[in-house]
Amino acid sequence: MKFTDLDGQSADALRILAIDAITNANSGHPGLPLGTASIAYALWKDHLKFDSKRPDWFDRDRFVLSAGHGSSLLYALLHLFGYGLPLEELKRFRKLDSLTPGHPEYGRTAGVETTTGPLGQGFANAVGMAMAEQILARKFNRPELEIIDHKTYVLCGEGDLMEGLTYEAASLAGHLKLNKLVCLFDFNKITIEGSTDLAFTEDVEKRFKAQNWNVLKVENGNDQEEISRAVRKAGKSQDKPSLIIVKTHIGYKSPKQDSNKVHGEPLSPEEVLKTRENLGWPDKEPFSVPEPIRANFLVIASKKARERKRWEKRMEEYRTKYPSDYEKLGNFLKKTEEIKLETVFDQPMATREASYKVLNEAAEKIENLYGGSADLAPSTKTKIDKYPERNFHFGIREHAMGAISNGLALHGGLRPFCSTFLVFLDYMKTPVRLASMMKINPIYIFTHDSIAVGEDGPTHQPVEHIMSMRLIPELTVLRPADAFETKKAWEYILRTDKTVCLLLTRQKLPLLSAHRETIERDFEKGAYALVEKEKPDLILIGTGSETHIALEAAKRLNEKGVKTSVVSMPSWELFSKQPESYKEALLKKGVRKIVIEAGRSTGWSDLLGEKVGCFGVDSFGRSAPEKDVYNFFGLTGEAVAEKIIRQ
Numbered sequence: 001m002k003f004t005d006l007d008g009q010s011a012d013a014l015r016i017l018a019i020d021a022i023t024n025a026n027s028g029h030p031g032l033p034l035g036t037a038s039i040a041y042a043l044w045k046d047h048l049k050f051d052s053k054r055p056d057w058f059d060r061d062r063f064v065l066s067a068g069h070g071s072s073l074l075y076a077l078l079h080l081f082g083y084g085l086p087l088e089e090l091k092r093f094r095k096l097d098s099l100t101p102g103h104p105e106y107g108r109t110a111g112v113e114t115t116t117g118p119l120g121q122g123f124a125n126a127v128g129m130a131m132a133e134q135i136l137a138r139k140f141n142r143p144e145l146e147i148i149d150h151k152t153y154v155l156c157g158e159g160d161l162m163e164g165l166t167y168e169a170a171s172l173a174g175h176l177k178l179n180k181l182v183c184l185f186d187f188n189k190i191t192i193e194g195s196t197d198l199a200f201t202e203d204v205e206k207r208f209k210a211q212n213w214n215v216l217k218v219e220n221g222n223d224q225e226e227i228s229r230a231v232r233k234a235g236k237s238q239d240k241p242s243l244i245i246v247k248t249h250i251g252y253k254s255p256k257q258d259s260n261k262v263h264g265e266p267l268s269p270e271e272v273l274k275t276r277e278n279l280g281w282p283d284k285e286p287f288s289v290p291e292p293i294r295a296n297f298l299v300i301a302s303k304k305a306r307e308r309k310r311w312e313k314r315m316e317e318y319r320t321k322y323p324s325d326y327e328k329l330g331n332f333l334k335k336t337e338e339i340k341l342e343t344v345f346d347q348p349m350a351t352r353e354a355s356y357k358v359l360n361e362a363a364e365k366i367e368n369l370y371g372g373s374a375d376l377a378p379s380t381k382t383k384i385d386k387y388p389e390r391n392f393h394f395g396i397r398e399h400a401m402g403a404i405s406n407g408l409a410l411h412g413g414l415r416p417f418c419s420t421f422l423v424f425l426d427y428m429k430t431p432v433r434l435a436s437m438m439k440i441n442p443i444y445i446f447t448h449d450s451i452a453v454g455e456d457g458p459t460h461q462p463v464e465h466i467m468s469m470r471l472i473p474e475l476t477v478l479r480p481a482d483a484f485e486t487k488k489a490w491e492y493i494l495r496t497d498k499t500v501c502l503l504l505t506r507q508k509l510p511l512l513s514a515h516r517e518t519i520e521r522d523f524e525k526g527a528y529a530l531v532e533k534e535k536p537d538l539i540l541i542g543t544g545s546e547t548h549i550a551l552e553a554a555k556r557l558n559e560k561g562v563k564t565s566v567v568s569m570p571s572w573e574l575f576s577k578q579p580e581s582y583k584e585a586l587l588k589k590g591v592r593k594i595v596i597e598a599g600r601s602t603g604w605s606d607l608l609g610e611k612v613g614c615f616g617v618d619s620f621g622r623s624a625p626e627k628d629v630y631n632f633f634g635l636t637g638e639a640v641a642e643k644i645i646r647q
C-alpha cells in the first residue's frame with residue numbers, strides 16, 4: 001500500500017500524543033514512541049488484523065509491546081484506533097487508577113495483550129502466543145477453511161534482546177518454526193546508560209539466524225513503505241519466525257534525538273514545542289490532533305473490522321461443515337468447568353506420582369490441557385502418556401518456560417501447565433509474579449519441594465522458596481500432604497481463575513486414608529483438622545510432607561498426656577480467605593501452636609496472627625540420604641515430640 005502525507009502525519013500524531021501524555025505526567029519514556037511511531041503505524045495500518053470494538057476477537061493478530069516502557073505509544077494507538085480509551089485517560093497517564101499506567105497492564109486497558117515492563121517478558125509471552133496459534137491452527141484448520149490464522153507481532157528494543165530470556169525464547173521459537181511470529185527490533189543503539197557500544201556489540205543478525213530465524217533489515221525506521229515491505233516479506237515465511245531489524249532514532253525529532261537522555265526523562269514543555277516544530281506539526285495545543293488525522297485512524301479501524309465479519313462467516317461455514325470440531329473449539333475457548341476426578345489411590349506414593357496419575361486422568365477429560373517441563377518431565381511426572389502431541393519440551397529454559405506459559409494462557413484456547421524442581425523457581429520467578437499480577441492461570445508445577453531431595457544436596461534443596469512464593473500477592477500456593485490432597489488440589493486448579501503453584505514431593509508419603517472424607521470436604525478451606533482434641537494443649541500444623549511428621553509427633557505427645565491436635569494446611573492463601581469463625585474454630589486463639597514445614601520459618605507468626613513456634617529449615621540443606629537430612633534438621637515425629645516435651 002502506498003503511504004501518503006496523511007500517513008506520515010498519523011505517525012506523528014502518535015508521537016505527539018505520547019510525548020504530551022509524558023510531559024503532562026512529568027514522567028515516562030519519550031524516546032521509544034518518538035523513535036518507533038512510524039513502525040507501529042505502518043504495522044497497524046497495513047498488516048495488523050484487529051477489530052478495535054472487539055479487542056478480544058479470537059483470530060486477531062496479537063501486538064506485544066515488549067519494550068513496555070514505551071507504553072504511551074501503545075495508549076496513543078489504542079486511543080486513535082478506537083479501542084475506547086478516552087483522551088482523558090491519556091491526560092491521566094501514570095495517575096492512580098487510570099487506564100494508562102506506567103507500563104502496560106493486561107486486564108486494565110482493552111487492547112493490551114500482556115503486562116510488559118520487565119524486559120524480555122513480552123518477547124517470550126509472544127513466543128507462547130505464537131505457539132498456541134500454531135497448535136490450534138494445526139488442530140482445527142481445514143485446507144479450505146482456515147479459521148485460526150493470525151500473527152503475533154512484537155516490538156522490542158535492545159534491552160529485551162540483551163536479556164537472557166530472549167535468547168531462550170528465541171531459540172525455542174526457531175526450533176518450533178513459529179513462522180507467524182514477527183519481531184520488530186527498535187535498533188536505536190541506545191539504552192539508559194548510553195550507547196550500546198558499552199555492553200551490546202554482538203551481531204544480532206547472526207545470532208537470530210543461528211537460532212533459525214529469518215532476519216530482515218529496514219534501513220530507515222521512518223520509511224513506512226520500507227517497514228511495510230519488510231513486514232509483508234516476514235509474513236510469507238513458511239518455516240521460521242522473523243526478526244526485522246529496524247534502524248531508528250531514539251527521541252526522533254526532539255532536541256535530544258539519539259541521546260540516552262531521551263530514553264526515560266520527560267521532555268520539557270519547550271522541548272515538546274521544539275519537537276512539534278521539527279515534525280512540522282500544525283498545532284501547539286497539547287493533546288490536539290487535527291480532525292482529518294483522527295478520521296484517518298477510524299477509517300482504517302473500520303476497514304479492519306470487516307475482516308472480523310468475514311471471519312465470522314467462515315466460522316459459520318465451519319460450524320455447518322465440521323460441527324463436532326466447531327463444538328470442540330468452543331470448549332477449548334471456554335473456561336474449564338468443574339470436573340470431578342476419579343483416580344483411586346490405595347498405596348503410599350509421592351505427591352508428584354499422584355499428580356501424574358491425576359494429570360493423565362484430567363488430560364482425558366480436558367482436551368486442551370497441554371504442557372511440559374524444562375527437561376525434567378520424567379522427574380516432575382508431568383508427561384501426558386496417551387497424547388504425545390500435548391507434551392511440550394521447553395528445553396532447559398525455565399525462565400522462558402514460565403513466560404511462554406503465560407503467553408499460552410494469554411492467547412486463549414489452551415490450558416497450559418509447566419513444571420520443574422522447586423529450587424529452580426527463581427529462574428522463573430518474574431513470570432510467576434506477572435501471571436499473578438495479570439490474574440491468568442497457567443498451571444505451575446514444582447516438584448522436589450524440600451530437603452527430602454536428599455543426596456543432590458543444598459543446591460537442589462529448596463529452603464526459602466515456599467515462603468518466597470507466599471509473598472507474591474494473589475498467588476495461591478498448594479502443598480498437598482498426600483495423594484488425596486493432590487487430587488483435590490488438581491480439582492481446584494482446573495476450575496479456578498487464580499494463579500496457582502502446585503508443590504509436590506519427590507519422596508513417597510503415606511496416604512491419609514482415615515481422613516478421606518474430611519479432605520474431600522475441607523481441602524479447599526486451605527486448612528482443616530486431622531486430629532481434633534477438645535481443649536488441646538497444643539496444635540501442630542503441618543504442610544505437605546511434614547503433615548505426617550506432625551501426625552507422628554502428635555501421637556507421641558498424646559501418649560505422654562500432652563493433648564495435641566493436628567491441622568493439615570495445604571494452602572496458606574485459601575485458609576486466609578476463610579471466615580474468622582472457621583479460622584478461630586480451627587486454630588483456637590490462645591492455644592499454643594507449632595508449625596512444621598521443611599522451609600524457612602519466617603512469616604508463620606504473621607499469617608497466624610500470633611507468635612507460633614516452628615520446626616523448619618532456616619539454613620541451606622545438606623547432601624545426604626533423605627532420612628539423614630531430616631534427622632539432621634530434627635524433622636521427625638520423634639525429635640519434634642521430644643523437643644516439645646523438653647521445652
Ligand SMILES: Cc1ncc(C[n+]2csc(CCOP(=O)(O)OP(=O)(O)O)c2C)c(N)n1
Nearest residue numbers: 032117118119157158159160190191192263
Ligand atoms: C528486566 C529489566 N531490567 C531493567 C529494566 C530497566 N530498564 C527499562 S528500559 C531499559 C533500557 C532499555 O533499552 P532499550 O530496550 O534499548 O530501550 P530504549 O532506551 O531504546 O527505549 C532498562 C534498563 C527493566 N525494565 N527490566
Ligand SMILES: [Mg+2]
Nearest residue numbers: 157158190191
Ligand atoms: Mg534502545
